[in-house]
Amino acid sequence: xxxTDPRAVEEDLRQRVTDFLAAHDHTTMxxxxxxxxxxxxxxxxxxxPVGHGGLGLPRSFQTQVDVQLxxxxxxxxxxxxxxxxxxxxxxxxxxxxxxxxxxxxxRPLWTGEQIWCQLFSEPGAGSDxxxxxxxxxxxxxxxxxxxxxxxxxxxxxxQMAILVARTNPEVSKHAGxxxxxxxxxxxxxxxxxxxxxxxxxxxxxxxxxxxxIPDSQRLGDEGQGWKVATATxxxxxxxxxxxxxxxxxxxxGVLSKTWREHPERRGAGQHDKLMRLWVDAEVARVTGQRLxxxxxxxxxxxxxxxxxxxxxxxxxxxxxxxLELLGEEGLRASDWTMKRPQHVDFTGRDATYRYLRxxxxxxxxxxxEILRNVISERVLGLPSEPRVDTGIAWKDLPR
Amino acid sequence: xxxxxLLYTDVEDDLRSxxxxxxxxxxxxxxxxxxxxxxxxxxxxxWRAIAGDLGLAGLLIxxxxxxxxxxxREAAVVLEELGRSxxxxxxxxxxxxxxxxxxxxxxxxxxxxxxxxxxxxxxxxALVLPLSAGPGEETPGFTVDGEGRISxxxxxxxxxxxxxxxxxxxxxxxxxAVHAVPAADARVEPVVSLxxxxxxxxxxLDGVAGQELLAPSAxxxxxxAGLEVGAALLASEQYGVAQWCLTTTIAYLKDRRQFGRVxxxxxxxxxxxxxxxxxxESAGAAARYAAATTAEGDxxxxxxxxxxxxxxxxxxxxxxxxxxxxxxxxGMTWEHPAHLYLKxxxxxxxxxxxxxxxxxRLAELVDLPAPAA
Numbered sequence: 001x002x003x004t005d006p007r008a009v010e011e012d013l014r015q016r017v018t019d020f021l022a023a024h025d026h027t028t029m030x031x032x033x034x035x036x037x038x039x040x041x042x043x044x045x046x047x048x049p050v051g052h053g054g055l056g057l058p059r060s061f062q063t064q065v066d067v068q069l070x071x072x073x074x075x076x077x078x079x080x081x082x083x084x085x086x087x088x089x090x091x092x093x094x095x096x097x098x099x100x101x102x103x104x105x106x107r108p109l110w111t112g113e114q115i116w117c118q119l120f121s122e123p124g125a126g127s128d129x130x131x132x133x134x135x136x137x138x139x140x141x142x143x144x145x146x147x148x149x150x151x152x153x154x155x156x157x158x159q160m161a162i163l164v165a166r167t168n169p170e171v172s173k174h175a176g177x178x179x180x181x182x183x184x185x186x187x188x189x190x191x192x193x194x195x196x197x198x199x200x201x202x203x204x205x206x207x208x209x210x211x212x213i214p215d216s217q218r219l220g221d222e223g224q225g226w227k228v229a230t231a232t233x234x235x236x237x238x239x240x241x242x243x244x245x246x247x248x249x250x251x252x253g254v255l256s257k258t259w260r261e262h263p264e265r266r267g268a269g270q271h272d273k274l275m276r277l278w279v280d281a282e283v284a285r286v287t288g289q290r291l292x293x294x295x296x297x298x299x300x301x302x303x304x305x306x307x308x309x310x311x312x313x314x315x316x317x318x319x320x321x322x323l324e325l326l327g328e329e330g331l332r333a334s335d336w337t338m339k340r341p342q343h344v345d346f347t348g349r350d351a352t353y354r355y356l357r358x359x360x361x362x363x364x365x366x367x368x369e370i371l372r373n374v375i376s377e378r379v380l381g382l383p384s385e386p387r388v389d390t391g392i393a394w395k396d397l398p399r
Numbered sequence: 400x401x402x403x404x405l406l407y408t409d410v411e412d413d414l415r416s417x418x419x420x421x422x423x424x425x426x427x428x429x430x431x432x433x434x435x436x437x438x439x440x441x442x443x444x445x446w447r448a449i450a451g452d453l454g455l456a457g458l459l460i461x462x463x464x465x466x467x468x469x470x471x472r473e474a475a476v477v478l479e480e481l482g483r484s485x486x487x488x489x490x491x492x493x494x495x496x497x498x499x500x501x502x503x504x505x506x507x508x509x510x511x512x513x514x515x516x517x518x519x520x521x522x523x524x525a526l527v528l529p530l531s532a533g534p535g536e537e538t539p540g541f542t543v544d545g546e547g548r549i550s551x552x553x554x555x556x557x558x559x560x561x562x563x564x565x566x567x568x569x570x571x572x573x574x575x576a577v578h579a580v581p582a583a584d585a586r587v588e589p590v591v592s593l594x595x596x597x598x599x600x601x602x603x604l605d606g607v608a609g610q611e612l613l614a615p616s617a618x619x620x621x622x623x624a625g626l627e628v629g630a631a632l633l634a635s636e637q638y639g640v641a642q643w644c645l646t647t648t649i650a651y652l653k654d655r656r657q658f659g660r661v662x663x664x665x666x667x668x669x670x671x672x673x674x675x676x677x678x679x680e681s682a683g684a685a686a687r688y689a690a691a692t693t694a695e696g697d698x699x700x701x702x703x704x705x706x707x708x709x710x711x712x713x714x715x716x717x718x719x720x721x722x723x724x725x726x727x728x729x730g731m732t733w734e735h736p737a738h739l740y741l742k743x744x745x746x747x748x749x750x751x752x753x754x755x756x757x758x759x760r761l762a763e764l765v766d767l768p769a770p771a772a
Contacts, residue, residue, distance in 0.1 A: 306677035376669035383664035
């Protein structure tokens with residue numbers, strides 16, 4: 001498809017989907033076979049190149065395909081079940097992988113045959129991700145990995161992981177990293193639930209002990225790990241905080257519902273606070289709408305980080321206020337049992353859960369403090385923080 | 400709540416450039432500051448250039464009534480620029496508020512001639528209500544006797560000093576009528592105002608004959624519409640004020656050094672500016688949404704306006720206060736223009752209803768009732 005006329009592209013794409021559906025009857029076909037065929041037809045992610053599940057079109061054409069297939073009742077690849085794979089691993093593999101790696105990993109990733117997780121953060125490397133100390137040492141054709149990762153969602157369900165490890169401690173911290181694709185069923189991978197503030201365990205700790213990774217699963221050059229990881233992280237920001245829901249779709253919607261249901265609990269001070277939060281949430285909704293319009297128009301959107309800052313603050317204030325509003329009821333929690341949630345819904349469960357889970361919103365995906373650094377330095381062009389960790393070998397850094 | 404375009408069209412970008420160029424050429428901060436010392440010589444030529452030369456006074460007036468037939472979106476862009484330069488011109492009061500009131504009058508009536516004059520930039524009008532009055536707070540301070548003579552007064556009226564015709568809301572038993580009164584027949588006393596770039600006046604009428612433009616059956620709605628649109632588009636002016644404060648402060652902090660470092664490199668400062676940036680960007684979206692819904696006659700416009708006034712008013716004040724604080728000593732001087740923006744921002748916060756009043760209004764609109772008294 002070389003034409004640039006959007007209408008012609010739309011029409012061509014519609015025809016492709018129609019032809020595909022005619023040739024593949026999802027009512028009789030095995031679900032996985034159907035999804036693999038969809039991938040091979042270039043209808044998985046149209047912005048990916050031909051041969052890798054796409055057609056080399058702008059990302060904006062994807063919705064049309066998804067809608068047309070959904071209307072026909074075709075099964076999808078359950079994208080919610082593989083958020084890290086689709087949102088972070090795939091674009092990174094596409095950008096840095098060899099042809100062989102793309103061929104091997106992208107299709108089972110897209111179909112959901114392989115769920116992915118992210119082995120980045122460590123107990124000693126949170127905001128300072130480049131300080132990771134998990135070591136990968138070359139041994140023949142393999143890398144042998146030892147270390148501990150943390151805050152790994154889906155690790156207990158995943159078959160594959162993207163992993164950042166230190167391959168050279170003798171150079172500065174950013175220069176000594178490499179990026180790997182790690183099999184989660186490899187010997188030495190030990191996944192343990194990380195019980196969190198809500199009582200349940202969304203996340204995991206992952207202990208890596210003499211885990212062998214073939215060199216063919218190194219993504220990018222040795223020592224290029226930071227550059228590859230940055231590409232991964234850039235793909236993370238867009239999703240969080242962008243929202244896209246309607247009015248009252250977030251935590252303030254829950255709070256508003258509680259307000260309406262409990263006239264007896266209303267107070268003047270609380271009303272003022274409620275209205276301020278309602279306004280903040282509505283403005284955030286409109287700001288997100290404008291951000292998406294800018295992205296669609298090809299304008300870069302530096303508001304991404306600002307959106308996430310705002311989202312976290314509103315979620316925390318609104319969920320805290322909801323508990324106060326509930327009064328005596330707010331003192332009662334429903335369940336502290338250790339569980340493995342299937343889905344994470346920030347506005348789900350009960351008020352206690354919402355209040356506690358929202359605490360993570362200003363920490364995960366970049367703390368609010370780091371985001372303020374990002375905004376002030378990369379958007380506003382203010383000087384970066386004075387650094388004591390540059391120009392010095394990682395092994396010599398104080399820790 | 401449709402997915403309205405919240406960006407700027409090419410036409411709107413062009414409009415912005417021409418306003419910015421004109422204002423930059425004719426109205427420097429130093430000349431604007433002179434209005435505080437009683438020298439208002441900048442006002443008239445600047446207003447003539449904007450209203451007449453650029454033809455912006457008639458933006459909201461349909462072509463068939465002699466105007467440009469543009470919409471609230473374009474007027475909002477003009478206001479962003481006028482806010483950014485704290486320009487002392489009556490665009491908001493005459494070309495937005497008074498014009499919106501007059502547009503409620505039927506074509507072929509007495510308002511036509513005045514609308515044509517406004518569109519041509521030859522005449523300037525003002526609605527005679529306190530600048531603080533928001534939608535729903537439009538209690539007229541005037542009455543009319545059996546012979547059509549109007550008496551009464553209104554304090555703190557914006558745009559009256561620049562106007563040659565006053566639109567006077569008159570209280571009658573049947574409702575609010577709107578009469579046109581020549582400004583020359585009224586007592587218009589200048590007020591030493593918090594914001595002298597939008598200087599207020601106390602207006603008194605003592606048995607003055609006027610011309611009824613809107614009957615009591617229509618006047619109340621028309622006045623309310625004027626205040627509604629005024630409140631909606633004021634948000635764009637406030638956004639312009641906030642943007643100037645943010646960009647000027649950042650530029651200063653990239654330059655200013657203390658303790659051997661650029662002040663803008665200190666994290667305590669950077670984080671404040673990051674928060675302010677997030678707020679100002681959000682304010683821009685809220686203001687744009689209010690303008691877009693108003694332009695479309697979208698039923699959500701009234702919610703969008705209350706949201707914008709509640710949010711953007713406070714952001715503009717915050718931005719101006721941060722500008723003063725983060726400039727340090729120079730920000731406290733008469734010489735530096737920051738004070739012009741602080742005064743405008745604070746006065747704008749009170750104008751067309753305070754944020755608290757808009758939140759109270761919003762609570763009813765979105766069914767989040769206040770506690771029973």
